[in-house]
Amino acid sequence: MVLNPVISKLAGKLVVLASASPRRLEILRSAGLRFEVVPSWFKETLDKGLFKAPYEYAVETAKQKALEVARRMPFKHLKTPDIVIGADTIVTVDGMILEKPVDKHDAYRMLSSLSGKEHSVFTGVAIVLCHEKENEEVDYQLIDFYEETKVKFADLSEDMLWEYINSGEPMDKAGGYGIQALGGMLVEYVHGDFLNVVGFPLNHFCKQLDLIYNFCTSSLKSTSSRSDSLATSVPTQPPSSSQALLSHNSSSIPRPSSPCDSQRLHTQITPTASPAHKVKREDSESESSQTLVNSTSKHTDNRKVKLHDNATLPLVTRRGQVVEPTRGDLERISELMDGFKASKALFTASKLCLFDLLHSRPGLDAAQVAQEIKASAKGTECLLEACVSLGLLKSTEKACQKPVYENADLATDFLRSDASFSLHGYLQHCNETMWPLFSHLESAVQEGTSQREKAFSKHMLQAASTSSREGKLRFMKAMHNIAKITGKTIATAFDLSTYKSACDLGGCTGALAYEFTEAHPGLSVTVFDLPAVVELNEFFRPQHPDNRVSFVAGDFLKDELPKADLYILARILHDLPDEKVHILLSKIADACTAGCGLLLSEIFLDEDRRGPSRGLLQALSMSEGKQRSATEYSLLLKSHGFITAHIRHTDNLLDAMLCIKA
């Protein structure tokens, strides 16, 4: 196996890691793989009793995680990945499967069951190859495998156990330990792949890629894989160097493009006997026991650059070699070039209340919509068609009649102004404030200063400014939308049962505070924000306000902070200049006694600052503050006496970190 060429075969492909695990991200990134992270929403609740062996459970969970993302992306992200990777790590001891502990007592139960014993760590991995066909269906081909590593723990004393648990490290890790960090001190020996314990069996993964590659592009078959699914079907010799060379020179890991190719994949993979590996072929009636399956789902994303399989692409020169760019390259470029048009179409439709209209009156044609929104017939028709192409609206056409329009689910869920998770206010903020600012990005980059004066005329500056009532309400609406969408995720990210009172600093409309009281019955939350904000929050009161949420007016940089044993800082620090960050953190530290918590919620940049784009793009319009990685936030808070207990990377706009005052 030659590692680099295998990884490099994926260059130019949209590779997606369907995992929120920072360890998996780090392992794959260090191997040189370029990918996007889209954590899976699949809940790890499969019935363990249904599986004969523990690894079958891990493999099935990995499969479901990867398939959920592969199926979601064409609809929710409006793009089809080429490859989706999912994984699941479990620890097994004495016939029990240990996943991530739910609280400290669960961590204690797990770690004490591992004390002084050898146990197994299994990581199940699923690789889903997505192949978009011309009729807009997607074929999914699934390859899965697992790796086992044996780990022996030393005898752990009660003190050691609790000290380790109180470090916070066990909480987001299978079996309640992290071998790569403090948990390494508990380990006497490791037999097998260390990275498999950390969360991803890199070596086995590369061998599988090699296998897929050779398998699909030539008649060469090679593997030294211990995968239960593939091992019986192909020779177990590693490829010779000439085979490796051949694979290096071939074009890419192929997506089988003809029935003949995909048939080859099917016929050369031997079915497994295990019922746990049965995957239903979605395009057939029969259940297949193959681990590599074809499944088909329909989607209506027709934004993609459509190129016929045999269409010739222009050749480009890369690192001295003439190569054919992939269709993925061209799709990506086209998406980036047109992204601003899509955004503005969305903002315009939202501003004209198109989604509200089609919610109350679905089935209108373009002329009727134009009349209702008081716009031109031609412009309205173009806007409606563009929204259909973006997956925001659906159109149906009956014979010889004009097409009629209705909201797609995405619009019903998020774009109506009265949807529970409406983004209507946030879109207006983007349209009125962010759009003009981004139109001056060139000078913002050249000058490194705020472009507000240039972006807004005097009158607009007043309207856009949060000092006007109109501007303030619009900004509050935008923040309210984000808080509603992210609130539950943040409120439930950590075990907060030890806290009785919280203070949400800059908590605006209280949307986040209500999520906290709903998630934690023993918690009361004080929202602390500027008097002018508190004054306006009556517009945002929920129908049944919880009396455990109260509002206090004040300036968190100047006034005394309300007393609480948990302080919440959501979307505050990134926007403040360093000196204000330090003033605020010092005030919180002064208000805290040892054991008090500080819950921070922000977009956490990847440690290498290569993503997520959402955070890096936001930084382009930030004049004073800065975006930071989880480690940078952690160090910042540490300098004010707060020790990071947990970090949660979510797939819901904001990440979260819980720190404890030492």
Ligand SMILES: Cc1cn([C@@H]2O[C@H](COP(=O)(O)OP(=O)(O)OP(=O)(O)O)[C@@H](O)[C@H]2O)c(=O)[nH]c1=O
């Ligand atoms: C034994 C061990 C495990 N882990 C982590 O435990 C999580 C397992 O949970 P999972 O369900 O497989 O993954 P997840 O974190 O929930 O992410 P996702 O893939 O989104 O389900 C993964 O993180 C692993 O690194 C370590 O970091 N070190 C160790 O020594």
